[in-house]
Amino acid sequence: MTGAVDVRAVTKRYPGSLALDEVSLHVAAGEFMTLLGSSGSGKSTLLNVVAGFTEPTSGSVLVDDADITGVPPHRRELGMVFQHYALFPHMNVFENVAFPLRRRKVRGAELRRRVGDALEVVELGALGERRPAQLSGGQQQRVALARAIVFQPRVLLMDEPLGALDKRLREQLQLEIKRLHRELGITFVFVTHDQEEALTMSDRVALLREGRIVQVGTPQELYETPASRYVAEFLGESNLLDEDGGLLLVRPQHLRIGPPDGPGLRAVVREVIYVGGGLRIEVERPGGQRLVARTTVRPEELPRPGDEVVAHWSEHDSVNVPA
Amino acid sequence: MTALRRLGDGWGMLVLPLAAFLLVVFVYPLASVLARSLTDPEPGLGNYAAFFDSPVYLDVLGNTFVTAGLVTLVTLLLGFPYAYLMTVARPFWRGVLMAAVLVPFWTSLLVRTFAWVLLLRDTGVVNALIPGEPVPLLRNLAGITIGMVQVMLPFAVLPMYATMRGIDRRLLRAAEGLGATPVFAFWRVYAPLALPGVAAALLLVFVSTLGFYVTPALLGGPKDVMIGELIVQQLSGVLRWGFASALAVILLLVTGALLLVASRLVDLRKMIGSGS
Ligand SMILES: Nc1ncnc2c1ncn2[C@@H]1O[C@H](COP(=O)(O)OP(=O)(O)O)[C@@H](O)[C@H]1O
Numbered sequence: 174m175t176g177a178v179d180v181r182a183v184t185k186r187y188p189g190s191l192a193l194d195e196v197s198l199h200v201a202a203g204e205f206m207t208l209l210g211s212s213g214s215g216k217s218t219l220l221n222v223v224a225g226f227t228e229p230t231s232g233s234v235l236v237d238d239a240d241i242t243g244v245p246p247h248r249r250e251l252g253m254v255f256q257h258y259a260l261f262p263h264m265n266v267f268e269n270v271a272f273p274l275r276r277r278k279v280r281g282a283e284l285r286r287r288v289g290d291a292l293e294v295v296e297l298g299a300l301g302e303r304r305p306a307q308l309s310g311g312q313q314q315r316v317a318l319a320r321a322i323v324f325q326p327r328v329l330l331m332d333e334p335l336g337a338l339d340k341r342l343r344e345q346l347q348l349e350i351k352r353l354h355r356e357l358g359i360t361f362v363f364v365t366h367d368q369e370e371a372l373t374m375s376d377r378v379a380l381l382r383e384g385r386i387v388q389v390g391t392p393q394e395l396y397e398t399p400a401s402r403y404v405a406e407f408l409g410e411s412n413l414l415d416e417d418g419g420l421l422l423v424r425p426q427h428l429r430i431g432p433p434d435g436p437g438l439r440a441v442v443r444e445v446i447y448v449g450g451g452l453r454i455e456v457e458r459p460g461g462q463r464l465v466a467r468t469t470v471r472p473e474e475l476p477r478p479g480d481e482v483v484a485h486w487s488e489h490d491s492v493n494v495p496a
Numbered sequence: 497m498t499a500l501r502r503l504g505d506g507w508g509m510l511v512l513p514l515a516a517f518l519l520v521v522f523v524y525p526l527a528s529v530l531a532r533s534l535t536d537p538e539p540g541l542g543n544y545a546a547f548f549d550s551p552v553y554l555d556v557l558g559n560t561f562v563t564a565g566l567v568t569l570v571t572l573l574l575g576f577p578y579a580y581l582m583t584v585a586r587p588f589w590r591g592v593l594m595a596a597v598l599v600p601f602w603t604s605l606l607v608r609t610f611a612w613v614l615l616l617r618d619t620g621v622v623n624a625l626i627p628g629e630p631v632p633l634l635r636n637l638a639g640i641t642i643g644m645v646q647v648m649l650p651f652a653v654l655p656m657y658a659t660m661r662g663i664d665r666r667l668l669r670a671a672e673g674l675g676a677t678p679v680f681a682f683w684r685v686y687a688p689l690a691l692p693g694v695a696a697a698l699l700l701v702f703v704s705t706l707g708f709y710v711t712p713a714l715l716g717g718p719k720d721v722m723i724g725e726l727i728v729q730q731l732s733g734v735l736r737w738g739f740a741s742a743l744a745v746i747l748l749l750v751t752g753a754l755l756l757v758a759s760r761l762v763d764l765r766k767m768i769g770s771g772s
């Protein structure tokens with residue numbers, strides 16, 4: 174399999190800001206890698222450096238062990254999908270998807286077959302004659318996907334491709350992109366600021382913060398053994414407890430709320446909310462710190478705001494986080 | 497009746513002053529020109545027959561089209577990159593470029609044309625910069641073209657700039673990401689999207705150039721007479737009002753036919769509008 178991407182010590186400096194600070198990242202061939210981070214953390218810059226739209230101040234980019242740092246984007250053979258679709262408004266869907274093939278001198282029956290196949294893959298086979306303006310956002314992004322894969326690139330780069338869609342469409346397209354990844358077997362580098370999206374879609378996630386990668390790993394690794402407080406707080410809800418110099422992480426589903434005479438941390442119930450078929454209980458410790466517990470089983474006695482309780486957890490459900 | 501009532505019952509009334517104004521200053525004179533061309537000096541098609549019988553007049557019409565075509569071509573060739581530059585320039589430089597187009601636009605045509613005479617004559621500034629024998633730039637097609645191109649540039653730059661400003665430059669980046677060289681991306685993506693503006697500029701410049709008088713009169717030579725000059729000659733020189741009227745009608749009809757053909761080829765409304 175081909176399509177391994179190697180980012181080596183890439184720095185990108187803009188006047189007045191350091192967008193990427195010595196970033197190194199290896200993406201294995203065929204892997205689904207997500208670049209996750211809040212707005213301004215450098216995700217797009219990193220993706221654009223790989224795509225060739227942005228020249229790094231220093232460092233290099235390799236695809237399948239070939240250094241492509243100075244190669245212009247049109248010679249990199251990488252597919253790219255943007256948040257704003259970037260469909261050509263003067264061409265119909267067919268011509269949009271045919272664009273990369275025409276550039277590569279594919280003609281006639283083969284052109285029609287390959288465009289048709291790509292449109293089938295994104296389930297838009299019947300819409301070839303439409304103009305982009307006549308399509309919904311979700312359909313437009315599928316056309317953009319078809320256009321990005323029709324020339325069989327080794328790597329598909331996506332910059333917040335679902336960012337402009339509403340929640341339901343987003344979830345549907347998440348599944349389709351996962352399926353596409355399985356079917357094509359090529360490397361996907363996916364950018365998002367949505368941690369849930371990153372966790373559900375990726376083989377591995379690289380979390381960026383202020384132009385640096387703070388942790389790379391499988392979704393499970395990032396969620397269960399975060400390398401820092403920042404990572405723990407970025408991914409899902411977390412209870413972080415200071416414990417003699419260290420930091421202890423207990424995820425809300427592992428925190429239990431019990432009667433005040435038991436062992437654990439003393440706290441007062443502040444809020445009890447039903448969410449998604451379970452309970453979300455927020456309690457406050459004497460110092461003012463809030464803890465969150467999530468449970469699907471109803472405790473024998475439903476705590477009420479103002480109740481004195483203790484919060485406790487089993488040893489093996491807590492994780493030490495490097496401070 | 498219904499149309500009238502619809503006009504009467506609302507904002508439609510607001511077009512009445514303009515409609516009346518146009519009726520007085522446009523429709524009426526036009527009708528009287530048409531009438532004069534058919535009646536002066538005697539009723540009939542004599543004036544038109546005189547035009548089509550004489551190769552001299554047909555030459556003038558042909559020359560008018562050739563000159564207008566040349567001026568349009570040069571104007572577009574200069575205006576396109578200029579408008580493009582305006583879309584990519586920083587705000588300050590965009591302002592400078594815009595002012596450079598508009599300031600001459602606001603200056604008297606006569607003043608500008610005389611300025612060209614001073615610049616282009618054998619002892620003028622331009623020839624002082626060119627070594628050797630003076631290059632004839634005045635009283636010929638070169639002079640006409642230079643003068644008219646300068647007059648017409650705003651009419652080319654502004655519609656093209658308006659269209660180009662609306663083009664999403666990220667599309668070019670997308671095209672390059674899909675394997676297009678910058679040149680391929682330009683021709684397949686940028687140029688088609690800029691086309692409505694180019695077509696608008698082309699029509700505007702060509703049609704305006706056809707009726708030009710001042711510039712060809714001052715900068716052109718005896719061989720480069722355009723139909724506008726011929727009309728003035730006939731009016732004020734030899735006082736053939738009926739014939740001058742016929743010339744005006746012919747120019748109007750040819751221009752109208754041209755617009756008709758153009759509207760078949762491209763969507764005029766789209767060009768005059770946003771061009772998107
Ligand atoms: N063209 C640019 N000029 C100047 N600064 C830029 C440019 N592009 C990005 N930056 C800066 O680099 C940082 C990272 O930007 P970006 O990669 O777009 O972040 P993200 O995609 O994670 O939101 C930001 O601080 C941003 O302001």
Ligand SMILES: [Mg+2]
Pocket residue numbers: 216217218
């Ligand atoms: Mg971004």
